[in-house]
Amino acid sequence: MISSSLFRPNLALHPPTAAGRPGLLHRHVDPLLCLLPLQRRKQHSHRRRQGLRVRAIDAAQPYDYESLLVNRLTESTKLKIGILGFGNFGQFLAGAFIRQGHKVFAHSRSNYHSVAESIGATFFSDLNDICEQHPDVMVICTSIISMESVLKSIPLQRLRRNTLFVDVLSVKEFPKNIFLQLLPTHFDILCTHPMFGPESGKHSWQNLPFVFDKVRIGSEDSRVERVENFLNIFNKEGCRMVEMTCEEHDKYAAGSQFITHTMGRVLEKLRLESTPINTKGYETLLDLVDNTSSDSFDLYYGLFMYNENAMEELERLDLAFESLKKELFGHLHDILRKQVFGKLEEGAARRPVLAKLPKNESPLLPPAPPQ
Secondary structure, eight states: OBOGGGSOSOEEEOOOOTTSOOOOEEEOOOHHHHHSOHHHHHHHHHHHHHTOOBOOSSOOOTTOHHHHHHHHHHHHTOOEEEEEOOSHHHHHHHHHHHHTTOEEEEEOSSOOHHHHHHHTOEEOSSHHHHHTTOOSEEEEOSOTTTHHHHHHHSOGGGSOTTOEEEEOOSOSHHHHHHHHHHSOTTSEEEEEEESOOTTTTSSOOTTOEEEEEEEEOOSSHHHHHHHHHHHHHHHHTTOEEEEOOHHHHHHHHIIIIIHHHHHHHHHHHTTOOOOTTOOHHHHHHHHHHHHHHTSOHHHHHHHHHTOTTHHHHHHHHHHHHHHHHHHHHHHHHHHHHHHHHTTHHHHSOOOOOOSSOOOTTSOSSOOOOOO
16 A cells, blocks of 8 residues: 555546546646756656555455455355254364354253353254254264154254254164154265264374264265265364274174273272372273263163174173183192192093093093903
8 A cells, every 4th residue: 555645636637538438647747847957857756756655565455356255165164063962072072163163053951051152152952943043964962872862852844954964972873773764865864983082082183083974965066065074074183084884883893892891891890099009001991991981871881782782792701701710710720739639640640531522422431441
């Protein structure tokens, strides 16, 4: 910007031309300046040019179409996200959504108005009110055992017909089946499992696994882009994105997550305490107890009740424990036997041992050799 105070009022507008167009600005020539020698006139003109100073560069324009297009592109990737179930995990996810510029609406049985306001979300006590905000995405963030009743209570007629429904439960086949049973076909379905929580992800989500399955997504570009925008929230946070079917997830989770929670619960029953001589392994066990005990028992029960693979893993865990006890007692039996019988057994002839059980009606031991 050039200071207008440095200009002399020596500009005039020519009268309109014959074609009706306004005349161009024309600089009047100072008559006194014409009388000066040519060298003096050049010096005078040079001093005038030196008097001009730049006040601003690239001043904001009222029609900056480039920035306008950038803003429109940025806004097009922002989502209105509704969260049903605004407990610890719902608040944990909402923080990441808001950090990335998405608008969050929340609903829960308990009153979380102050919590929602503190993180920049809007809380609705009435389920009808949150649906009337027409969120692009509705995230089911309830406990596993209450998911079906919550989904049945949603006034679906108040939502847009192509709303994306997302669950973040720790089991996947169960919510997938409930979605398919209760939601009309014009709603999109995305089943996800952030395999971390407020404790394990409180510092960073970097490299933490996020599992998802695009169960039912409409073919329109806008619906495909909406799913990608939602998944991109977790990608931007550094999660390790893992796409797999709900069935595959539950099979793997029963052998990892359910066993982890089971061992944490068992160790919690032992009431382990820190000692002055903790080893690294013992510290890991204490951390496991802390991580699992912070979750509700409803979560653990849901992992067992709503994953058909959990019972098999529990039985395998029981068999493994019994096998370990037998191995320990077997070694103890050998030691005690040596202490009791001593050298009596060393000189005695070894009795024949069966490699495997004989078939029915077969003698248990081979016949004695002829004398």
